[in-house]
Amino acid sequence: MRKALTVLLIALVAISSVFANGASESSGRTEIYFLNFKPEIADVYTNVVKPAFEAAYPQYELKVVTAASNQYQSTLRSELAKSEPPVIFQVNGPVGIAENATTVAPLQDTDFYNLLADKGMALSLDGNVVAVPYAVEGYGIIYNDAIMRKYFALPDKAVDINSAEEINNFETLKAVVEDMTAHLDELGIQGVFAATSFMPGSEWRWTTHLVNPALQAEFTDLATTQAAATFDFTYSENFQKLFDLYLDNSIAPRGMVGSYGDGDSMSQFALGQVAMVQNGNWAAAQILGTAGNTVADDDIKFLPLYMDIEGEESKGINIGTENYLAFNKNASPEAIEGADVFLTWLYSSDEGKQIVTNDLMFITPFASFSSDEVPDDPLARQVNIWMNKEGVTSIPWVFNGIPSEQWKADFAQAMLEYINGRYTWDQVTATAQDAWAREASLTGR
């Protein structure tokens, strides 16, 4: 018995070592290692992009690894230290470039960079282009228009407007939402807003996205935000107004926010349990992919994040990007060349563009895409509508200028303490200000 076991073990070890060798030696092809940021489309990269690219360019082998949600920075850090580091990786903006200043390769001579329609969107470091955006995204309050129509058809509604599209400031939004909360049973929902998810790792919808309009109102643009040594949080009260509206009209009571992740919030929306949820167009896949999804494609629409900031009637949803690709200059020249071949193929060949629009569902900033080549998902169409809306300007993403991850963590925890009733809002504001000053000085602003 024991002998048999020993033989078996030795055999197993022998076999596994054969496989281990086989994997690294069998291919004479150049490996292109891409560290993917977006877990929600990880399957598309491995099941669609990889086979299609390798069929088109048999000399290359595409290796896609996806970091777990909220773990990209740490995964990237450890992967870069390995002997076969990723060639293509994502940076989330200027702060991400600063973190990887010794790694990013110049891109101005690549075909990939030259696909950009507006070259000004790329990010530079010391006179070199080092990061190219690949997807434009928009976020706001996603609402289910079927439920909204049901509400506006109520005989005893408390507002004068007749459709969700007429909501154009915080005051109206608040009136509608609070009146909807009073009519939950008639509307067949359990709350107006989906859970304000605060499970560890799910705080990003508030620490980056929700704070963006307040940051933008104070700093105007990304360059100013990124250079700011202090943050007054001038629009703290405005932030609180919308945040409280979320919390007070939510499906989840305040005490329960810690047990919900953002995935739970999206499911609540998809199942028709709530009418609104704050998220962006990347969440379309989550909504449409939920088993038992009750929301019709045409009913998924965006509202801007109204928080009673002056002039918000002419402000749209938040459109921008934190999705930049950079090349690793420490990778082999063949791999870097391969990376350029791969991305150029993906974003300019007919087959690649098909995949980008239909499977990856990106709205891209590249000239190779015509205006009708946008993803056929409802939220991407909505982003397009809001981008081109008459008399409305989009709010750019400036939250990439937040000095460090630590600021987001501290701000998130302060908000959680506020929800738990142990912090006043003033303490949350103070935390945001103090942490900003501290983190800004630590990063040398």
Place this chain on the structure above:
Amino acid sequence: MEKSLRRYFPLFALPALICFTIAFLIPMVWGFVLSFCEFTNITDAHFVGFRNYIRAFTVDNYFTQAFWFTLAFTVVTVITINILAFALALVLTKNVPGTNAFRTIFFMPNLIGGIVLGWIWQVVLNGVLANFQQTLLSDSKYGFWGLVILMNWQNVGYMMVIYIAAIQNIPTDMLEAAQIDGANGRTTLFRITIPSVMPSITICLFLTLTNGFKLYDQNLALTNGAPNHQTEMLALNIFNTFYSRTGFEGVGQAKAVMFTIIVAAIALVQLVATRSKEVES
């Protein structure tokens, strides 16, 4: 025999020594050096002196906060785990029916990994707290006691097995002699059983003490330090320091070195203290 043993000793010890050097000694020495450096990965480190150690305390107070939390947690779990494990071992060495089945069941939680356990208990505890409209993140005391419950559930079985082995090794003639001399259960427990299992108590205290200090995955999965870093333990704080800011890798490393020294010192003190109570059987 002696002679050939001595001759072949290096040969037989070599594989283990090489492994120990590569996987433990070199990283440890390197880690110590890195704690005095600023670096993003180990190839671009440069010396900055004690700055990392100063920054570990001056930038925020989370490290000291994590230390007191970890200390409180360790004290509580060392006491509860050992008392529970010893009590179970006592019961399961009496001839109760189904002893083996119970031993297996109590041991089983130890076979599940920490992250999985953390998630399981997060669901269970959040489910219970939901009755009061609360979650584990509502108050740090829930996180604290949640971790204590989790740790007990996981470790009691393991320590129990060690205690059972020790109790079974107590010579029966000693117990019989005590019985004949008219010692009651209490006297037998404190005068014979406990002194006889003292070596096991040393081991179990050591294991629970270091396990308590080193706890990471359960902490990460259960609360991830929330709310407001109040349930963040030392290991988690070190990890978070390493990744939360640009240029803070060295500070995380400095904290890790201090962590090692603290744990080693406390464990040594404990070993010396309990060893002195051991009796030669």
